[in-house]
Amino acid sequence: MCAAPAAARMDRAAFQELERSFSGRLVGPDDPAYDEGRRIWNGSVSKFPALIAYCTGVADVVAALESATRGGLPVAVRSGGHSFPGQSLCEGGIVIDLSAMNGIRVDPVNRTVRAQAGVLLGALDRETQHFGMAVPAGIVTHTGLAGLTLGGGIGWLMRKYGLTIDQLLSVDMVTADGTFVTASASHDPELFWGLRGAGSNFGVVTEFEFRLNPVGPTVLAGPILWPLEEAPHVLRFYRDWITDVPDELTTIVVHRRAAPLPSIPAELHGRPVIAVISCYAGDIETGQRVLRPLRTFGTPLLDLCAPRPFVQLQAMFDPSFRPGWWYYVRSCDIERLGDEVIDISATHALRITSPLSTCNIFHLGGAVARVGEDETAFGGRGVTHTLNINGNRTDGEGFAEERAWAREWWSALEPYHAGVYVNFLMDEGAERVQQAYGADKLRRLRALKREFDPGNVFRSNQNIAPAA
Template sequence: MDTVTGAETTARTAPPPGLETDGLAAALRGDLVTPADPGYDPAREIWNGSVDRRPAAIAYCAGVADVIAAVRFAADTGVPFAVRSGGHSFPGQSLCDGGLVADLSRLKGIRVDPEARTARVQAGVLLGELDHETQQFGLAVPAGIVTHTGLAGLTLGGGIGWLMRRHGLTIDQLLSVDLVTADGGLVRASATENPELFWGVRGGGGNFGIVTEFEFRLNPVGPTVLAGPVLWDMADSARLLRFYREWITGVPDGLTTAVVHRKAPPLPEIPAELHGRPVAIVICCWTGDLDEGERVLRPLRRFGPPVLDLCRAKPFTEHQAMLDPSFPRRRWYYFKSCDVAELTDDIIEITAERAARIASPLTSFPIFHLGGAIGRLGEDDTAFSGRSAGHTFNINGSCADAEGFAEEREWVRGFWSALAPYHTGVYVNFLMDEGGSRVEQAYGTAKYRRLRELKRQWDPGNLFRLNQNIPPAES
């Protein structure tokens, strides 16, 4: 029987009969949770509430030795094997039915070297936890837009966020990784050690092993930035997008923006008369001199005029947490995504027309402006693809629970299909469970072939397959 979830369709399987976990439990310093334990249901919860899966066991890894024990157990038994750090995978690939989940959420170590401007970060760290440590020294890794996102999954797929146009993707600041391999070994990958593996983990996801620790280069950021949303009535969407298209052609790389369409949420900083009103929003993050930022943003803030301007000088950590209330745990989410080269007139008209159909007060979709530092590396320098893309659409349908979710999902699919003639690619972290052809599209044929060869070298049995999977090349 198939169960509709936040993914397209996910097959449900029963736990394998007689799975013996006593040996694994004895090998772990951390806890092993099974369906017989009273804490099992909370332990199997992940961010996307539309995904409901029942693993046979969840191993809370307390260190690298526990990760190795979990890998060897999965390899020996052949059970499905999922890896969870923040549990923020859109299609819920950090959970599985009937298998083992290696939970890395307790690997919380962060060591900042403010003199060298580097940080060593374990795989269970969330974005907000990393910012808390690095901003103490006015430093940051460019990473994401929601603080409860897991750093590991975000990094391995590429890592877009509010600092990307100035400092690039999260992977562009990556110096090395420690990785547990499919045979239970531990290796380091960097520009000089296992360089091909280092190329692959920078965008190739969790296909080649379990990264237990990351080493990042840090960048001066803030701690005060000029940031926040500026809101217009959604009826002005097409006119706003045409202005925005021209305005961003001249903005410096220190400014990252995203256009969001939604119904205004009932937040304290939004006047009550705007709550529930359909709005088009430009969210800004300027990380340079504040006076210069005011000059850069002045044309945007004067356009319209807006119905509300909440862009102001604030701590970077406050801006990073701004969207947290819009993407809480256990809400039901469904996404489809695509890159486009530019905001053409046709794309603008499609966007404005589809945005006007939003029904759920919880649905929203950002259009991220790319470019800047993202394009300073060559397309083949890392496994990540899409460095020349102009914008990424992340079309999200969201509900509190199952009620109305099918309608939101169909709205997402229809919007995405309407944009299909203009697709240039897709960011792998924004994929749902859409099949191998879409994963190949995320990398392009030549890069996908190279990744398959790398997979054959490091995981020929495809142990790490519960992800946006790259199957090993045939021998």
């Protein structure tokens, strides 16, 4: 057991008072489960909370929150624990852990699903795909639904159906003063607006209700690989090709060293490659025609694009983003893949040394852009791409070099930055949070923060300070 610092210990009387009103498990520094409990997906983050409160329902959430505020302790909220900067943990405070609140209820008649805040994306897909439906949500199955949704939610279905927040019908939440509220388009619409893109700032969401969309169960999906030295040519072709592809197609461009997966021939393992990974969520034959120009461009090293179950596609990135590895990310939105952006990216991609480091370029547009910029707090409806530059290692060895590589690539692109996706931010300060939302939205969000969390209890996030 790793010894926790003295500051990470809760007052005994306060612990006993919480224990009397709490039905879940309370884990402190002296508990054998503490070290495991304070581990999160990003292994580079190590924090020592005073208490981890594994909640079983709303009453537990309220009790843990009230205990923290009475004692003046910091609060962090954890569902999947996938926050890049580790904001689902806090030093010397209470972690409100929602992992046990993982119920899912599908209504196939009304095409809706209710999911508690501890649900992971893989579980949501499994339940909804049983009925041939899905919520657009993420690309890694062990991501927590709550954090992904509250920041926006980009994924394989976004060009056809929009972001995860665009499917959101209502939210149940506990506010900073312990009040239980429900927000929707007709009930507290201003709060509902803010929750869709900046939601972690206003309370602890305990349950979501989403609209379901018909998907699959088979989609045309998978990667096509070219040698990385051909990246300038591939990216220029790709930029021109995607200008008129249908909304059914969502693509992600990946720069990396080919992973040692069973589906990839051994002779390609570790080779620097550029890949375009596609998901065509529509008629398979039509998708084959749409993807033919991409599949016949140049001389691909490998083409794994094929009809496959949607749930298989959703798990495709899992081996590349395993829990406990060390992750560092720099991200930006860009207006378009201009020649300068392409050349910068191709140059820095050739400097990849870690077998785990990647740069992913997400293609937005389609249904994402058809929602008005001011309809939700999410910023960046009009951009065409989001870049996610990951400097990753299995542990701390060589991690400083990977961070430097990611920062250098990001800095080289700075003249072309057009905002940032809030879920891809590290601890980068208030200026970067403003870049995620823009000045006008931020003013509106600060007023909302003042109404629902004037004491900034919920500050272990990409924080929005209450208006003065």
